[in-house]
Amino acid sequence: MFSTAIRRVTPSLRQQLRPRIATAAAAHTQAAASAAGAATVASAPSKLDEGEQAIYDKLSERFQPSELLVQDVSGGCGTFYAITIASKAFKGIPVVKQHRLVNEVLKKEIEGIHGLQVKTVPL
Template identity: 65%
Template sequence: MISSSFFRSVARSTQAASLARPFSRSIPALGPPLRPHSPTESALRDKLMDRLEAEECDVEDTSGGCGTFYAINVASPAFIGISKVKQHRLVNEILKEEIAGIHGLTLSTKPCDPVSK
């Protein structure tokens, strides 16, 4: 039978080893690996960019690639002067057909000043 003192000594030696080498020898990751946007992500983004004349629009499939959950962040001059609820309703109306086949959607909207092109 293994005693609890054995586990304490293993824990102490593991802590000591990690303190002895405080810096990892592996190459740090700068973030998640970049992956190409799926056709659905691109279609949602393009539709919002076109209809809202958005300055920023990020669409990400957060379902692990199966296309059931999306996170959308959009900044548009179309949102100036309207409440957050109305901003979300506007996005929902634009994506009504697409939303019918989506299980979950996280929206983040904000107004922005139009940039002259």
């Protein structure tokens, strides 16, 4: 009975997530290209809300990333952010320390939010 309910929900859920999956796939492809040696610097997206822009600016200034994606995934209320950042600053540093570097830069912002998802990519 439980698996039947899941099968009924899955197609509609898949349809709802399709735009996000496509966006994530495009970001992943771009990050892979950057990691493969493209020496590009991330350009600021045009549609960031105030919280996303503050995070974007701080991370850009500190890490000069080739890829930076900051997304408010809390439905626009600014309580949970997902960040993907690719930078030479992470090269040779363990993942835990990479995340600590990001958290240190965003210390003030983290105080006012409930959650933060960080994905770092060393170049």
